[in-house]
Amino acid sequence: MPDQQPREITDVDTLRALTHPLRLRILNAVGLHGPLTATEVAERVGESPANCSWHLRQLARYGFVTEAGGGTGRQRPWRLVTDGHRWGAGEENPELARAGDAAARVLLDLEYRKLWDWMAARRQQPAVWRDAGSFNQFLGWCTAEELAELQEEIRALFGRYVDRLADPAARPAGSRPVRLMAWAVPEVDGPVVDDADAEGDEAR
Structure with missing residues (x-):
């Protein structure tokens, strides 16, 4: 399992590189079918090889893909960089916050479409895959520390399979691409248990 922490993106231009919907489609294609050349990517996303x-060069410039070796020009194969990325932690200046929100919006739009693709097609899937897929919703009480710990546990669990994106030989027979999109966010207008409330509960 990869031990590295996700790369913290704190650069506006790097975040803006993700706000183009075609680039996310390209990343998706390279992640699922790569390494791919620009010509092969074009066939999968319905765009011109030149575009x-x-x-791909812009995505490489900001660390999202890298050359896989071999080939020249548009026949160079590219592979996904699978170290993970995150943004929005700590203090953000307004420009960085806007870029982060825009990148998150484009990413969520893609993942919502993929979720609805699955919802529409799931009954035509083999039963073993239909039953293995999941759509979960939970509501619970956590401290900020517990919520951060939960986030790291989820990342570590799915991190066991990330190397298979870059290395087709690591994919076991019968496997197929699986998407995990999870969020765990505090209820904005929910109540907060303060110290006095907690002490009162303990006393009862």
Whole structure:
């Protein structure tokens, strides 16, 4: 399992590199089918090889893909960088916050579409896959520390399979791409248990 922490993106231009919907489609194609050349990416996303080649170079510039070795020009294969990325932690200046929100919006739009694709097609899938797929909703009480710990546990659990994105030989027979999109956020207008409330509960 990869031990590295996700890369913290604190650069506005790097975040803006993710706000183009085509780039996320390119990343998706390279992650699922890569390594791919610009020509192969173009066939999968329905764009021109020249356009895909330019976007791949931009994605490489900001650390989202890298050359896989071999080939030249548009026949160079590219692979996904699988170290993970996150943003929005700590203090943000307004420009960085706007860029982060825009990147998150484009990413969530893609993942929502993929979720609804599955919801529409799941009854035509083999039963073993239909039953293995999940759609969960939970509501509970956590401290900020517990919520941060939960986030790290989820990342570590799915991190066991991340190396299979970059290494097709690591994919076991019968496997297929699986998407995990999870969020755990505090209820904005929910009540907060303060110290006095907690002490009162203990006394009863």
